[in-house]
Amino acid sequence: MDLKGFDRPGAPASGDTRSVKVMIAGGFGTGKTTLVRSVSDIKPLTTEETLTQASAGDDHLIGVAEKTETTVSLDFGKISLNDSLMLYLFGTPGQERFWFLWNGLFKGALGAVVLVDTRRLASSFRAIEEMERQNVPFVVALNVFPDSRQFPVEEIRDALDIPPHIPIVACDARDRASSRDVLVALIRHLKDSSAAALESR
């Protein structure tokens, strides 16, 4: 058996690696998994949660026979930013009615990208409301599908009721560079908001 690493506890190679996370939200079919897939260093994976989590506080047995379970999946990917910093991207479950399971999901996230399909704006209303409710800083990314009509961004901002300080960018979620640019837009937005917050103190 290979024991490499165990004889040097706290060795620099893995000693100080940390993680940050960004959430990819949006309605069903807006391209969340596609974006995670295109920009991730690893083959995107899926982690699962079951509805039994909802009764976690009640100390119920989880093995009750014939209990029907609903599995909620979370697609995720990883980007190695440097030797000691990993960025994890999590696509939120498409069925927003299960988001209550992931109440802690946005906690500790740097921010979120809300993907919008301009052909079906309404499918992302719920995601935007959820970001506002949970106070998660976000940018809006318009995933441009081949048959998308060209909407002026201001028209979309108006329709989605997005305040002027929140960036809206267009992207092709299938394209790695384009998806990367969406993440860059989010981090720049976070920096700008942080700088503004520091100044106002």
Next chain:
Amino acid sequence: MSAPRRPTDPSGLERYYVLTKGRSGPGGSASSLDVATLIVSRAAPAPGTQHEYAEILRRCRDPLSVAELGAHLGLPFNILAVLLADLLQAGHVEARDPIPAHDAGRGPDLALLEEVLSGLERL
């Protein structure tokens, strides 16, 4: 006559029930585990360590997120969290929560955002 066989249901609830000894969620420090929390082994698995625990220790020689572990081991988050709570309590693994952009009381972390940005720009 064939010997009686133990019912096997390796991917089902019975497996989870046995693995977690019937516990439905982690207690103590592991209840704050996040899907992006990194787990790092502090020791090699001792001989005779239960398979799933040994597997976690082997896979986390280099830091691995709870989400990745769950995907590799085929375990849902809440089940894995129970196992990790045991390992944390025994001091066999270390858990590092994701760095939030805003640390409580310390304001926005511009240096962190700068580090993330330059990492992304190198992609």
